[in-house]
Amino acid sequence: MESKSVRRAKSKIIWKASSMALSAALLASSLAACSQESGNDVGKRHVLRIGVVSSNADNDQYFRQQFTDGYELTHPDVDIEIVAATNADDQRMDEPDPNKKQPDFYEKTKELMKGSNPPDVVVMDSGVIRSLARDNLIQKLDPYIQDKEFDIDDIVPTVIEGIKTLGDGAIYALTPTFSSSALFYNKKLFADAGVQPPTDNMTWPDAIHLAKRVAKGSGKDRVFGFSFDRYLSDPYWDSGTYAGQLHLNVFDNKAEKMTVDSPQWKRVWTDLADLYLTKTVPTQEDVNNGGGGIVRDGHDNNPFQGDLFLQGRVSMMITDYNYVTQLSTAKDAAANNPKIPSVDWGVVTMPQFSELPGVGGRVYLSNLMAINVNAQNPDDAWDFIAFDNSKEWAKLKSRSTYEMVARKSFLKPKDGLNYNIAAFYTLKPVSPQEPAIRQLFLDKPNLYQLDTIAQQLFLDVLQKKKTVDEALKELQTKGDALLQQIKTNPNRPSDGTGGGGSPIGIKPGG
CATH class of the missing domain: 1.10.10 (Arc Repressor Mutant, subunit A)
Structure with a gap:
C-alpha cells in the first residue's frame, strides 16, 4: 500500500491537467515522419482500444491530451477508445470506511483484458505491469524492438533497467515519461561550514555523516543537516522511506508473523532515531518554530510557506524533479523582492546502501505501455507504443510535460539553468512491491x-x-x-488500535 509521498506523486503524475496544449500543426509535421503503417489496411477506419486501471471524464481528457491526440492526428484512419477497469468517481464518492474491503483493482484489470472486446494497449504503473507480465497477460516487446530496429539505447538507465526488472530481464512495456527524486543541497551552507558538499553515488552512512557535520545552531537559528522530503511528516514515516531501498517488510508474505525484531529493522530505527535525537533532521515543530518563511505585505498567502530548504535552514533534502521549478521561481521572485529567499543549490544522486550499489529510490514509472496478449490489433498497438516512445515525441513533450521524458537526448536543465540533471536518471529504481x-x-x-x-x-x-x-x-x-x-476475522471492526496510511516499511519498491 502506498505511502504519503507516493500518493502525492501519483496525484501529480497520473492525471494532472497539462499546463500547455501542443500545437496540432507542430504535432502533424514533426511526428508524421516517425509514424509507421499499421497492420490494418490503409484507408480502412478502425478502432484502437487503450485500457487503464481507473478513469473518469476529467482523467480521460488529460490522457488524450498527453498521449493520444497526436497519434490520432497523424493516423486519421484510427479512432482511439479509452476503456477503464474501474470508474474513479465511484471510489471518490464512497464514504470512507476503514473496515470495508477495498476493491481489487488488479482483478478488475484482468477482467477487462480478458473480456469480449479487450483493449489492445494497456497503460499502467510498474506494480500492475509486473503482475500482468508474471500472469502472461501482456506480450514481450523484445521481438517488436528487434524486428523494427526500435532504438532503446537512448532511454535513460533508470527507466530501461527498471522496465527490465519488472519483466525479469525481458521488456514488456515502454514508458515515454517518468518521475524521479534526487538529493538537493545548499552550496552556501556547506561552504560556510568548511565541509565538502555531497557527491553522486554516496552511501547512506556518508550522507548521514555529512548531515551531522553541517547541522548547527539552536531554536529558530538551527540549521538542519538533512530532510527526507520538503513535505515534512512524522519521523515514523521517514523510517519507511529510509527502509524502502532495502526491501524490508514488517510481516511475512502471509501476514501471519511479524518480521521487525531483526538486525535490519534495528539498524533502520537506530539510524532514524539518532537523526531526530541529534536534531539533524527537522520536525513539524521546527517548521512552526520560525520556519514559516516570509509573509508578503498585506497578504498571508506565502507560496514558500514552510519550505526550510528555501529558508536556508536545511543543508540537504530529498525531493522530486519538479522542485527545480520551485527553486527557479523563488530565484526570479527574489530579484524583485528582497524578502523572498533564494538558494544557490546543487543536486546529486540519492544516497544508496552498500548492499544494493547503484539502486536509488523514489523513481515512478506510471505510464508504462504494453500490448494485451488478447489484443485484436497488436500491430496497431505496437505502432502506438512506438509513436509515443519515439524521439520525435520526446522532443516535443520535453517542452510541455511536467514529468521527465525517458529519452536522455532531450533531457536538458530547465530554463537555461546549469545543474546535474543526470542525478535524476542514473540510478536504478527500487523494484516495486511484490x-x-x-x-x-x-x-x-x-x-x-x-x-x-x-x-x-x-x-x-x-x-x-x-x-x-x-x-x-x-x-x-x-x-x-x-x-x-x-x-x-480479516474484516473485523477497528478496535481503536489501527490507523490509516501505509504499513511500516511498505514504501515504493519496498
Whole structure:
C-alpha cells in the first residue's frame, strides 16, 4: 500500500491537467515522419482500444491530451477508445470506511483484458505491469524492438533497467515519461561550514555523516543537516522511506508473523532515531518554530510557506524533479523582492546502501505501455507504443510535460539553468512491491492498524521511554497478536488500535 509521498506523486503524475496544449500543426509535421503503417489496411477506419486501471471524464481528457491526440492526428484512419477497469468517481464518492474491503483493482484489470472486446494497449504503473507480465497477460516487446530496429539505447538507465526488472530481464512495456527524486543541497551552507558538499553515488552512512557535520545552531537559528522530503511528516514515516531501498517488510508474505525484531529493522530505527535525537533532521515543530518563511505585505498567502530548504535552514533534502521549478521561481521572485529567499543549490544522486550499489529510490514509472496478449490489433498497438516512445515525441513533450521524458537526448536543465540533471536518471529504481504483499492489504484491510502501534512505539524511542530493542520487541509481540486476530476475522471492526496510511516499511519498491 502506498505511502504519503507516493500518493502525492501519483496525484501529480497520473492525471494532472497539462499546463500547455501542443500545437496540432507542430504535432502533424514533426511526428508524421516517425509514424509507421499499421497492420490494418490503409484507408480502412478502425478502432484502437487503450485500457487503464481507473478513469473518469476529467482523467480521460488529460490522457488524450498527453498521449493520444497526436497519434490520432497523424493516423486519421484510427479512432482511439479509452476503456477503464474501474470508474474513479465511484471510489471518490464512497464514504470512507476503514473496515470495508477495498476493491481489487488488479482483478478488475484482468477482467477487462480478458473480456469480449479487450483493449489492445494497456497503460499502467510498474506494480500492475509486473503482475500482468508474471500472469502472461501482456506480450514481450523484445521481438517488436528487434524486428523494427526500435532504438532503446537512448532511454535513460533508470527507466530501461527498471522496465527490465519488472519483466525479469525481458521488456514488456515502454514508458515515454517518468518521475524521479534526487538529493538537493545548499552550496552556501556547506561552504560556510568548511565541509565538502555531497557527491553522486554516496552511501547512506556518508550522507548521514555529512548531515551531522553541517547541522548547527539552536531554536529558530538551527540549521538542519538533512530532510527526507520538503513535505515534512512524522519521523515514523521517514523510517519507511529510509527502509524502502532495502526491501524490508514488517510481516511475512502471509501476514501471519511479524518480521521487525531483526538486525535490519534495528539498524533502520537506530539510524532514524539518532537523526531526530541529534536534531539533524527537522520536525513539524521546527517548521512552526520560525520556519514559516516570509509573509508578503498585506497578504498571508506565502507560496514558500514552510519550505526550510528555501529558508536556508536545511543543508540537504530529498525531493522530486519538479522542485527545480520551485527553486527557479523563488530565484526570479527574489530579484524583485528582497524578502523572498533564494538558494544557490546543487543536486546529486540519492544516497544508496552498500548492499544494493547503484539502486536509488523514489523513481515512478506510471505510464508504462504494453500490448494485451488478447489484443485484436497488436500491430496497431505496437505502432502506438512506438509513436509515443519515439524521439520525435520526446522532443516535443520535453517542452510541455511536467514529468521527465525517458529519452536522455532531450533531457536538458530547465530554463537555461546549469545543474546535474543526470542525478535524476542514473540510478536504478527500487523494484516495486511484490504483488502478494499488495494483495494482502486488499484481502485484509485492517492490516493498517499496525501503523498506529508502530508510530507510538517509535515516538516512545524518541522520547527515550524505550530503547530501539525494546520498542521493536514490543511491536513484534503486539503485531503478532493483531495478525492472528485479523487472520481469524480479516474484516473485523477497528478496535481503536489501527490507523490509516501505509504499513511500516511498505514504501515504493519496498
